[in-house]
Amino acid sequence: MRRAEVIDGAAIAPEVINGVTEAVVAASRRPGGDPLVETVHETIYTETQRLAAEPAGGRARSDRAFVAELRHALPGAAQTELERMVRRIVARYAVEISGRFDPAVYAVATRALPGALAQLLGGGDVEQRLLLEGEVEALRAAAAHGTVALVPTHVSNLDSLVMGWAIYRLGLPPFAYAAGLNLFSNPALGFFMGHLGAYTVDRKKHDPLYLATLKEYATVLFARGQHGLWFPGGTRSRSGAVERSLKLGLLGTLPQALSRSLSAGRRGGLYVVPCTLTYPLVLEASSLVADFLRREGGPHYVELDDEFSRPRRWAAFFKGLAELDLAVHVRFGAPMDVVGNPIDAEGRSVDPKGRPIDVRGYLTAGGQLVADAARDAEYTREVGEQIARAWKRDTVALPTSVLAWAVFERARRERPHADLFRLLRGLAPQAELDLGTICADVERLVARLTGLAASGRARLASELQPGHAREAVERALATFATYHPVPVLQRRGDRIAVTDANLVYYYRNRLEGLLPREEVRA
Amino acid sequence: MSPLQVAVLGAGNWGTTLAALAGANGHATRLWTRDAAQAAEVNLRRTNRKTGLTLELPAQVRATASLEEALAGAELVIAAVPSQAFREVMAAASAWLEPHHALVHGTKGLELGTHARMSEIVRAETAVRQLGAVAGPNLAAEVSAGLPAATVAASPFPRVVGLVRRALSSPRLMVFESRDVLGVELCGALKNVVAIAAGMADEMRVGENAKAFLITRGMIELTRLGFAMGAQPETMSGLAGIGDLMVTCTSRRSRNHRVGVALARGETLEAALQALGMVAEGVYASVAARQLALEQGVELPLFERIDRVLHEGLHPREALEQLMGLEAGRDVPRLKARAASSLARAG
Numbered sequence: 001m002r003r004a005e006v007i008d009g010a011a012i013a014p015e016v017i018n019g020v021t022e023a024v025v026a027a028s029r030r031p032g033g034d035p036l037v038e039t040v041h042e043t044i045y046t047e048t049q050r051l052a053a054e055p056a057g058g059r060a061r062s063d064r065a066f067v068a069e070l071r072h073a074l075p076g077a078a079q080t081e082l083e084r085m086v087r088r089i090v091a092r093y094a095v096e097i098s099g100r101f102d103p104a105v106y107a108v109a110t111r112a113l114p115g116a117l118a119q120l121l122g123g124g125d126v127e128q129r130l131l132l133e134g135e136v137e138a139l140r141a142a143a144a145h146g147t148v149a150l151v152p153t154h155v156s157n158l159d160s161l162v163m164g165w166a167i168y169r170l171g172l173p174p175f176a177y178a179a180g181l182n183l184f185s186n187p188a189l190g191f192f193m194g195h196l197g198a199y200t201v202d203r204k205k206h207d208p209l210y211l212a213t214l215k216e217y218a219t220v221l222f223a224r225g226q227h228g229l230w231f232p233g234g235t236r237s238r239s240g241a242v243e244r245s246l247k248l249g250l251l252g253t254l255p256q257a258l259s260r261s262l263s264a265g266r267r268g269g270l271y272v273v274p275c276t277l278t279y280p281l282v283l284e285a286s287s288l289v290a291d292f293l294r295r296e297g298g299p300h301y302v303e304l305d306d307e308f309s310r311p312r313r314w315a316a317f318f319k320g321l322a323e324l325d326l327a328v329h330v331r332f333g334a335p336m337d338v339v340g341n342p343i344d345a346e347g348r349s350v351d352p353k354g355r356p357i358d359v360r361g362y363l364t365a366g367g368q369l370v371a372d373a374a375r376d377a378e379y380t381r382e383v384g385e386q387i388a389r390a391w392k393r394d395t396v397a398l399p400t401s402v403l404a405w406a407v408f409e410r411a412r413r414e415r416p417h418a419d420l421f422r423l424l425r426g427l428a429p430q431a432e433l434d435l436g437t438i439c440a441d442v443e444r445l446v447a448r449l450t451g452l453a454a455s456g457r458a459r460l461a462s463e464l465q466p467g468h469a470r471e472a473v474e475r476a477l478a479t480f481a482t483y484h485p486v487p488v489l490q491r492r493g494d495r496i497a498v499t500d501a502n503l504v505y506y507y508r509n510r511l512e513g514l515l516p517r518e519e520v521r522a
Numbered sequence: 523m524s525p526l527q528v529a530v531l532g533a534g535n536w537g538t539t540l541a542a543l544a545g546a547n548g549h550a551t552r553l554w555t556r557d558a559a560q561a562a563e564v565n566l567r568r569t570n571r572k573t574g575l576t577l578e579l580p581a582q583v584r585a586t587a588s589l590e591e592a593l594a595g596a597e598l599v600i601a602a603v604p605s606q607a608f609r610e611v612m613a614a615a616s617a618w619l620e621p622h623h624a625l626v627h628g629t630k631g632l633e634l635g636t637h638a639r640m641s642e643i644v645r646a647e648t649a650v651r652q653l654g655a656v657a658g659p660n661l662a663a664e665v666s667a668g669l670p671a672a673t674v675a676a677s678p679f680p681r682v683v684g685l686v687r688r689a690l691s692s693p694r695l696m697v698f699e700s701r702d703v704l705g706v707e708l709c710g711a712l713k714n715v716v717a718i719a720a721g722m723a724d725e726m727r728v729g730e731n732a733k734a735f736l737i738t739r740g741m742i743e744l745t746r747l748g749f750a751m752g753a754q755p756e757t758m759s760g761l762a763g764i765g766d767l768m769v770t771c772t773s774r775r776s777r778n779h780r781v782g783v784a785l786a787r788g789e790t791l792e793a794a795l796q797a798l799g800m801v802a803e804g805v806y807a808s809v810a811a812r813q814l815a816l817e818q819g820v821e822l823p824l825f826e827r828i829d830r831v832l833h834e835g836l837h838p839r840e841a842l843e844q845l846m847g848l849e850a851g852r853d854v855p856r857l858k859a860r861a862a863s864s865l866a867r868a869g
Contacts, residue, residue: 351648353616357649361620361621361622361623364622375652378679382651
C-alpha cells in the first residue's frame with residue numbers, strides 16, 4: 001500500500017489553476033481559437049443562467065457577486081486583464097472542487113464505520129450483509145502496482161457508504177471520490193465527506209472553464225498516483241436498470257493522467273476497475289421509479305402514492321435486511337488499462353494473446369508522448385463500452401429481480417399490445433397471477449441464468465438454484481414484504497397479487513439485457 | 523517531413539498497388555507476402571506478375587516473406603489480405619504489432635461464420651487500437667496505372683488518417699477522410715453482392731433500367747442494414763458507398779461483376795470462381811449480409827435472393843422475377859433507429 005491519505009486539494013490547486021489557465025490562453029492564441037473575451041463571456045452567461053434558478057443566499061450570493069464583478073470588469077479589458085480574469089475564475093472553481101482530506105477524521109471515521117454499519121444492520125455481522133465478490137485479489141494487486149480508478153454502478157445514496165466500507169475492508173488506502181456538490185450542503189456531512197477524500201462535482205455548472213478545471217483536478221490526482229472512485233452513470237439509476245450509457249468526462253482524464261505520470265517518470269500503471277452494486281431491496285426504489293415514470297410518461301402517468309419520511313424508511317430498510325439475513329453484493333470486475341486491455345498479476349498490460357505490452361505506446365507518436373484529445377476520446381469511448389459490458393455481466397441476479405421479471409413478463413405476454421403505462425395500470429392494483437405458472441417461469445429463468453453464468457455472462461446469487469424455484473419465489477416474497485410501504489408482491493393462496501406494479505417494474509429492470517423479452521411499446 | 527516507414531501486408535492486386543503508391547511518395551515500404559519467390563521477384567525485377575498488374579515497383583518498396591521484418595520499425599501498417607485469411611495473418615502478425623502502430627486495412631469483406639469486420643478482427647487478435655479502413659472506387663489496375671482516383675481513409679483517430687494521407691495521397695490519388703469505420707467497412711463488403719447482381723443483369727440483357735433498379739435497391743438495402751448496425755447513412759452517399767458501388771457494378775474489370783456474369787451464363791459458382799482465379803468477396807458477403815439482416819431485424823430482399831442464387835441454386839432469372847413480384851413500397855424508406863424502448867433505458 002503506497003499512500004495512507006488522499007492528496008490534499010490545496011496541494012494540487014496551483015498546478016490545476018496553472019494548467020487550465022495556460023491551456024485556455026494558449027488555445028486563444030491559436031488560429032481559430034476562442035478569444036479570451038469569449039471565454040469570460042461564456043462564464044458570465046452560463047453562470048447567470050444557473051444562478052437564475054438558485055435560491056438566494058449562501059454560496060449563490062457569493063457567486064452572483066463574482067459574476068457581477070466579471071460583468072463590470074469585462075468591457076474594454078486588455079489581454080493581461082483577461083488572462084487574470086480567467087485565472088481568477090479557474091481558481092474559484094478549483095477551490096470549490098478541492099477535497100480537504102484530514103487523516104485524523106479519516107482514522108476516526110474508519111474506526112467508527114464498521115460499528116455504525118453493524119448497528120444499522122441490526123447488530124449483525126457487516127461481512128455477512130455486504131459481500132465483497134469477484135476480482136478482489138486482482139483489485140488489491142492493481143492498487144499495489146499502480147493507481148486504481150474504481151467505477152461502480154449507482155443504485156442508491158447508500159452506495160458511497162458501502163464503497164467506503166469495501167475499500168476499508170479490503171485494506172486499500174483511502175480513495176479520492178467525486179461527490180455531488182448538493183451532498184456538501186449539509187455542513188456536517190460536507191465536513192466529513194471533504195475530510196474523507198471527497199471532491200465536489202456540481203452537475204448544474206455548464207461553464208466550459210468549470211468542466212476543464214474539474215477534469216484537470218482529476219487528471220492531476222490520477223497522475224500523482226491517487227486512487228479515485230466515481231459513479232460514471234452520473235446519477236442513481238431511475239429505472240432500476242444497470243446503466244448502459246456512461247458519462248465519459250472523468251474517465252476521459254485517464255489517458256492524459258497516465259501520459260503525465262509516465263512523463264514524470266513515475267512507476268506503476270493506471271487501472272480501471274468496474275464494480276457492481278446489487279441490493280435485494282433498494283432504499284429509494286419507490287421515489288426513483290416514480291421519477292423515471294414521470295419523465296417517461298408525461299401526461300400518461302400520474303403518481304398517486306406519497307412516501308414515508310426518511311428516518312422511518314431507513315429503519316425499516318435495515319431492519320428488513322437484518323431480519324431476513326439479506327446481503328448487498330459488491331462485485332469487482334477485472335482491472336483493465338486505460339485503453340481496455342487486461343492486466344497480468346504484475347500490473348502489466350497484456351495483448352489478446354496474453355503477451356505483456358508497453359501501454360506507453362498508445363500515447364506516443366514517433367516514439368514521443370504526445371497529447372491527442374481525439375485519440376483519448378476514442379480510447380475512452382471503448383473503455384466506457386467495456387465498463388458497461390462488465391456492469392451488465394457482473395450484476396448479481398437475486399430472487400427479487402428474477403421474480404419481478406417473471407411477473408412482469410407474464411403480464412406482458414397476456415397483453416402483448418399494451419404500452420408500458422397500460423401494462424403498469426393493468427397490473428395495479430391487485431392483479432393476480434397463478435403461483436404455479438410464475439414458479440415455472442422462475443425455474444426457466446434460473447436455468448437460463450445458470451447457463452449464462454456457466455459461460456461467465458451472468459452472476460447468480462446462491463439462493464437461485466435450478467430445481468428450487470419455489471424456494472426462490474418464497475424468498476423474494478418475504479424480501480418484498482419486509483421494507484416497502486406495500487409488499488410489492490404478495491401471496492394469496494395459490495395466486496400472487498401485484499400490490500405495487502411500479503416496483504415490480506423497477507426490480508425487474510435490473511436484469512434488462514440479460515434475459516429475453518418481447519418488445520413493448522413505450 | 524521525413525519519410526515514413528510503411529508496412530503493407532498482402533501482395534495481391536491492392537496491396538501491391540498501395541505499396542507502390544507509398545513507395546512512389548518516398549516512404550520506406552515493406553511489402554509482405556507469404557510467397558518467398560514472389561518477394562524475390564519484387565526485389566529483383568521490381569514486378570509482381572502474379573497480380574496481373576503491369577506496374578514497376580519503386581525502389582523504396584522492399585518485399586519480404588517475414589512478418590517480423592515487414593513490421594520492424596513501421597509506423598503505419600496497411601493490411602490488404604483476403605477477408606477469409608485476415609484473422610490468420612493478424613494472429614501471426616500480432617507478435618510484432620505493438621500499441622504504437624497505426625493500422626488500416628483495405629480488405630472489403632466480412633469473415634465467414636463470425637461476420638466480423640476486419641477492424642473487429644484486428645481488435646480481437648492484436649494490441650493495436652489506432653485503427654482504420656481505406657476504401658473507395660479503387661480498381662487496382664487503374665490506380666496502379668496512375669489514372670486519377672479518390673479514396674476514403676476512415677478512422678476516429680486523426681493520426682491514422684494523417685498517416686494514410688502522407689503515405690498515399692498524390693496528384694493522382696485524393697484521400698478523403700471519414701470517422702465512420704463501420705460504415706466504410708460495410709459499404710466495402712456489401713457492395714460486392716450488388717455487383718454480382720449487376721453482372722447477372724448485364725449477362726441476362728434485361729436492360730439498363732433493370733440494372734439501375736437493382737443497383738439502387740441494393741444501395742437502399744445496404745443503407746438500411748448499415749444504419750441498423752450503427753453506421754452513418756451519409757457514408758453510403760460518399761466515395762466508399764455510392765462511389766465504390768458505381769465502379770464495381772459497372773466495370774467489367776470487377777471480380778464480383780464477373781462472377782454474376784458467369785452465373786447468369788449458367789456456370790456453377792465453383793466454375794465461375796475457378797475461372798476467376800481470385801477471391802470474389804461478394805460470394806462470402808452475401809451469407810454474412812443475410813445473417814446480419816436477421817440479427818438486426820431488417821429486410822433485404824435483393825441481398826437474400828442473390829445469396830440464394832449463389833448458395834441455394836436459385837436461377838438468376840427466377841430471382842429477378844421474385845423481386846419484380848414484391849409489393850412496391852416507399853422508394854426511399856425513412857431510416858428508423860432501433861431506439862431502445864423505455865423498458866431498455868437506464869436511468
